[in-house]
Amino acid sequence: MTNNKAVKLSGKIIAEANKYAAVYSRSIPKQIEHWIKIGKIAEENPDLSYSFIKDILISLEESKTEKPIPYKFG
Numbered sequence: 001m002t003n004n005k006a007v008k009l010s011g012k013i014i015a016e017a018n019k020y021a022a023v024y025s026r027s028i029p030k031q032i033e034h035w036i037k038i039g040k041i042a043e044e045n046p047d048l049s050y051s052f053i054k055d056i057l058i059s060l061e062e063s064k065t066e067k068p069i070p071y072k073f074g
């Protein structure tokens with residue numbers, strides 16, 4: 001069930017989201033959703049770096065369309 005709500009954000013946040021959205025070919029709402037997703041994961045996993053979180057999200061998306069390559073330890 002989707003529960004859409006209007007949220008007021010500062011002009012500064014919108015301007016920043018607009019810049020990043022243009023660079024990454026996202027809409028402003030999708031850019032803000034992306035930041036929320038990253039922030040939530042970071043709060044839940046404080047030991048993980050941003051680049052590690054980003055790599056996990058990329059690999060999850062790749063696994064939806066490509067055959068995953070198993071990681072070999074050692």
